[in-house]
Amino acid sequence: MKIIKILFTALILSTTFFSCSDNDNDDPIVISENPLEDYNMLTSFTANNHSVEIYSEQQQFTVGYNELFFRIKDDASDSYISNAEVSWKPVMHMTSMMHSCPNSTVSKTNDASVYTGYTVFQMPGNADEYWEMTIEYTIEGQTYNATERIEVRTPLDGKKTVNVFMGSDDTRYVLAMMPMNPEVAVNDFAAMLFKMENMMSFPAVENYKVHIDPRMPGMGNHSSPNNKDLFFNTSSGIYMGKLSLTMTGYWKINLKLENESGEILKGEDITEENESSSLFFEIEF
Known part of the structure; x- marks a missing residue:
């Protein structure tokens, strides 16, 4: 069992996490063991005499x-x-x-x-176009910025888990599995739905409905019973339903x-x- 667990339960995302330590001071703490040792370090970069380490369960x-x-280390x-x-x-x-792209606020974990937080990258980088991650952090009243280029790649299995599209209401949406x-x-x-307010703002969309119809194209395009469409869950902020795989x-x-109307x-x-x-996700297992 991984050491760090945040309160995402039943794929529920919210801004409620484990409470932090009773020590509210922005003091460096020495930890003999890495609480993220079971995760993959995706990148590490230095700025302001600090090292920023970003981890994930994913490999990229x-x-x-x-x-x-992520963690911020005082190098001195x-x-x-x-x-x-x-x-x-x-x-x-x-x-x-x-x-x-759509992204959450940053929260503290039980350590x-x-x-921790989440991002929904809409596209991969390439030789000429690339993603940068800027992290701003305040320690004892002093604010720092650290920016690093990161390599965003297509999923290892090649399957589609995010849709970026223009709706019939002339609004651009991001729908992520x-x-x-x-x-x-x-x-x-479950899925998350966002709209593009402008190039830098992607607020979540509430109270729509996502209809699902799973099919096996290689098996006569048959479907499955007992599926339930995705409805918005106000406590979690995500769309939840049931997917039957036979x-x-x-x-x-x-x-x-489908919108509210x-x-x-x-x-x-x-x-x-x-x-x-024209709108779909892909799964293979």
Whole structure:
């Protein structure tokens, strides 16, 4: 069992985490063991005589949802900073523009030297276009900034877990599938929905509905019983439903996005003439 656990339960994301230490001072603390030793360090960079370490359960920064953890080390004392005030901003540098992506506020975990949040990267980097992560942190009233280029890649399995699209309401949306361990069963299934307010702001969208229609294209495009569409959960801030997978293999989760007025903003029904929606996720297990 991993040492660090945050209160994401049943794939529920919220801004409620384990409380931090009773020590509210921004003092460096010396920890003999790394509380993130079971995670993968994705990058480490130095600035302001500090080292910033970013960790994840994943092996890389990935297009789609990324749950990230990080620590800030005082290089002079070789100790980690506890209870700092931290924020971040991921920015994609394209050849003709810059934009950010949906991301959470940064919160402390049950270990006061470990901070956490999530990002939803919409696209991978390449030789000419790349992501940068800027982390701003305040220690004892002094504010610092650290910026580093990061390598965001397509998922290792090549499957689609995020959709970026223009709805029929002329609003650009980002719909991201939450991580899951699929089984031959009726699985908990969840997603997050954001809209692009401007190039740097992606607020969450509430009270819509995500219709799901899972199909196996390689098996006659058959579906499955007992699926439940995704409805917005006010306590978690995510869309939750049920996904029925009746056998192992490749599944395309066809989607339709419906707004509060019952209008379909994106996605189509599956029929004999139309075997796939333009809005979908992919799973293979």
